[in-house]
Amino acid sequence: MKKLTLEEVGKLAGVSRATVSRVVNGYPHIRPEIRERVQRVIDETGYRPNLLARSLASDRSNIIGLVIPSGAQAVFTDPYFPCLTQGIARGVNTNNLTLALFMVHSEQEEERTILSILGTGLVDGLIVTSDNKGDVFIPELVRHDMPFVQIGRSLYSNQVYRVDTDNVTGSYLATKHLLSLGYQRIATIATNRNCSGDDRFTGYTNAFAEYGRTIDRRLVAYGDYGLESGYHAMRQLIPQRPDAVFVTSDTMALGALRALQEAELRVPDDIAIVGYDDLPPAVQANPQLTTIRQPIEQTGFLAVATLVKILSGEPPESHEIVLPVELVVRASCGAVRMNAGVASAQKANYQVNA
Amino acid sequence: MKKLTLEEVGKLAGVSRATVSRVVNGYPHIRPEIRERVQRVIDETGYRPNLLARSLASDRSNIIGLVIPSGAQAVFTDPYFPCLTQGIARGVNTNNLTLALFMVHSEQEEERTILSILGTGLVDGLIVTSDNKGDVFIPELVRHDMPFVQIGRSLYSNQVYRVDTDNVTGSYLATKHLLSLGYQRIATIATNRNCSGDDRFTGYTNAFAEYGRTIDRRLVAYGDYGLESGYHAMRQLIPQRPDAVFVTSDTMALGALRALQEAELRVPDDIAIVGYDDLPPAVQANPQLTTIRQPIEQTGFLAVATLVKILSGEPPESHEIVLPVELVVRASCGAVRMNAGVASAQKANYQVNA
DNA sequence: TTTCTTCTTGAGAGCGCTCTCAAATAAAAG
């Protein structure tokens, strides 16, 4: 199975390289008879065009890159990235592209990666998942005018294309839900090093504002979206005696849950909890988490679609796509006490302290 | 910031394209004075070689592909893939390669993907994660003599290079642990559609053999590594009244745990449980899971290293690398009753049924 | 039949790089 070239296929079919190229790429203006003959040779020989040569000649690699910066150690524990990647992969497949994955582990690697991406012609465009506020990546991309779309909010909005989920509304809904259930001391475990964290905190305060209430700074703790950080933040919060807590990620909520258990506080009886993401951890938790569902997979898919549009030269009208989120009510918020088998198991667990 | 070529850099430095190429690639036999002059021009202009052109000319893309076949829906729920990918990414970075990610969602996509990978010159080699017994991928790769290394066990061992963790020993250890603790009716939740599942079942039977005992088929249930399947398998098992169960993945163990909770069976008092993987779910579980730790990240890293060796023309002596695993004892097996705060929380939870 | 269109095909010039080979220059040897 040696490698064939256009030239050789042409020879076999008795036509020129150019003609073979035309049938391979489905151009019009070919005599059906010839097209068929060439196609037969292609099928018989199993000819496949050399993508590298094609890219070089056409100045289009059809490769797009996905950049996952070093800040995102959560890759391990959080199903967020797999889910997002899944969506991106789907987008890539439906658009006949190839996905290059750039996972950066350290600052130096970041530098090296940027260099190997920019100006090398390897990728046509990029999807950047940086949610980090201090990110230097974006300006660099702009400087090299590398087409890209960012996932999550950006400090450079309006200049970059981005797709995001509606974090402000999401946490507004979560907080409002807690408020409407009558909880008085609603704490939050927020994050402060990333844009989505800011947005989620904004939603939290918005809900308070709507209810004519002000937030109590002592009921605000910070984590980094990781499990451990949720645990520690919750331990910090417990002495303040909150009766509910809005945790801005399910994974952190899992950590918080553990802290609560250790403190022998019952959820939701002693304290209600609402998470964010609606990823598998939300259902694995005990009790199952009331949380905010965001269409992560779709986010990835749309990011690709947007990038494709940009690359095709007809950029989308709007610079941003913000996807809707929804509140998913389960057991942990106390709105629903009984709920199939799971709820009864919870009952068993918690009766002890009743 | 328009794109420079070797030719232009050469013009600026007053040398030929070939010379610039030499300094870019660090070849010897260049007058230091010239090398320096050229280097300065490169630095000043920020010249970056076009990777596509280089690949075409050198017949080496320095891109390797990672194939995640459609069978692996577990991508969502299981941190296995992120972890593996992390290791592969690290390997790719240290070897100055680029990683292309091929995630396949359906059979047709699989076909399409194979075609777009094979014979297109895009990737120099592949890392294949298929653990599926019925996989048609491998023979195809061999037929096109595409260099690759497989992660996990293969039906075609001895012909392909592979790196794997020691599944047989792993489940042998897990089962033996249960046996040594004196459990009498040790069930297992296995999987039967993949190679690692076979190996893990073998380890289970090996341990029984060592203890001069035979396994009871009624105590064997099957899942697919997913959470739900663990739940259903456990429900099937409960009527057989096992006093311990070895679940061949932590994620399934989580599902099993839920079934047990619903049945108001206490872990480990009424039934002990041992998982496999030692991924985050093991620690998130309540009680925390005794499990088998396997070096997944390292598996990925070594797979890349192996592939690199193959590509360099000096293939490794051995066709397989099998990494050691270890037993991690936590609360779920009943070997350790008290164990920091977590254990006390468990105590609280389970007292109710005492 | 001749002339003008329209359709179909091939020739050939790149894309930006690598790499061989031979020319040119410098150093060593006779």
Added chain:
DNA sequence: CTTTTATTTGAGAGCGCTCTCAAGAAGAAA
């Protein structure tokens, strides 16, 4: 001061494809 050998450089031929451009074939119009 030649001749031999080693070192440094440039010319040029690809890699396999795309794409423009013009030539040839065929059909329509005159």
